[in-house]
Amino acid sequence: MDGDALAVRETQVTRPVAEVAHVHRPDETGLGRLESSIRLDRTSPVPLYFQIAVGIKDAIERGAFKAGQLLDTELRLADRLGVSRPTVRQAIQQLAQQGIVVRQRGVGTLVVTQRIERPVALTSLYDDLVASGCTPATTVLEIRELPANLDVATALSLTPEEPVLLVERLRLTDNAPLAVMRNYLPISLLAHDRLEAALEHSGLYDLLRRQGVEFHSADQVIGARKPTSREARLLETSRNGTVLTMTRTAFDRTGRPIEHGRHVYLAEQYSFTMKFVVP
Amino acid sequence: MDGDALAVRETQVTRPVAEVAHVHRPDETGLGRLESSIRLDRTSPVPLYFQIAVGIKDAIERGAFKAGQLLDTELRLADRLGVSRPTVRQAIQQLAQQGIVVRQRGVGTLVVTQRIERPVALTSLYDDLVASGCTPATTVLEIRELPANLDVATALSLTPEEPVLLVERLRLTDNAPLAVMRNYLPISLLAHDRLEAALEHSGLYDLLRRQGVEFHSADQVIGARKPTSREARLLETSRNGTVLTMTRTAFDRTGRPIEHGRHVYLAEQYSFTMKFVVP
């Protein structure tokens, strides 16, 4: 919904599984019920393995499995779905990479995820605010072209003085300021047309994606400091307060810089929540 | 080297590729030279696809490719290495997931990475300190068992009052304090024996990994606030300063909580640097 799509992710808590050693494979394994609900469309351009992965994931998220329960065997799934084992395997591996299931040689594929509300201690205050019914809003402070300074030029792999588009926004929750967001983009990447109106109601990243820009990775630095006088004024806080700073450069899959953002958040009201998956 | 292995990663900057449309496949493609340097050991327990992936990655990191250069074709690689196409494919896909190469149907596999020093603006100050010859050190403040409070119990999926191991350390660079790190672990996970001495010279995560604990994912929250009086004293700063806070819970691949950490960093001297890869 806003420029932070890449940084603050809605995540779910991975919960402990019942002792693996004590799990028994029931006579009728998990996908017995599922089998009828996964319908494969061989004429669809969507790959079979993807259809299968989505089908299993949906079933898990609908709560068709208890945590620690065993999925059907690769061979059994292949048989039931009428596809080859490698195809089923590709589907399940996709789920394993997302941490939804865990594969154990000699045992089987265990369902890990359990939809549980995140413990309060780990919730970002911003998400809390939204969840508790606060209405976030965005005010566009400024949109204009300007020559890149050294930092921005370096981040976007441009030469200094080359023009970039600056988008500066104020993020509010319940009419109270929360963050000042400054984003720099290579010109020509975003149609300026009616940009201001669009940004009031959807995020920068949404707009870019809608124009066919594909994100692949981002470098991000999170720090903290005291606000500048301008930031303090915009955020309606004291210069002696604390702000969280987030500096990020996003890249598409060819490694081309897409966007460079420098955001400042009120530390009392915001924290960054993220989930790492070690590859 | 310390408890932050999961959070602060040494990352490399992805640089823009030369215009893809103008890249020509040279007569002798990139892996011509490489072919002789990738030696496959079919008796090794290390899978062939992994040996191939490592071989290609090493070659890229040695600088054997220019950014935007085309890798050998899957079929050609398979032929030259004497393996089947799916095996080569599995290797290259592993590299693609890491963002080292980009695959384009009808074109080929492009090398993206270029080893370039990170722009100073994006460097974490801590890494800078280490890189510029500062000597980091760790002092163990406290190691003891204690009953879990609600927060810790929730994070580690224990019942309150269940005993946990608390490890509290002070991180210094050049004899100046930088961070106070508090970590809570389920007892029985770590041998207490000579723990204090071990922690002075290697990180908590290193120790755990050495005892066979496999990390898979972590939930992490980064925020900022003013230090408590104890933190201010330990960090030798004013209570009016700013500290970055990092709260993290790490899980193994079965979703079992491994560790819960609550760290506090001097904001003037530390920032979190991370790289996201959108799956």
Next chain:
DNA sequence: CAGTGGTCTAGACCACCTC
């Protein structure tokens, strides 16, 4: 021991890109 996922093979057809 039987059964599981992990690896590997040797083909096939397709969609897509470039020339």
Next chain:
DNA sequence: AGGTGGTCTAGACCACTGT
């Protein structure tokens, strides 16, 4: 038209797990 990666098949053998 020719070549690329993307998908899919139908086998095979192995390492590991549980009983």
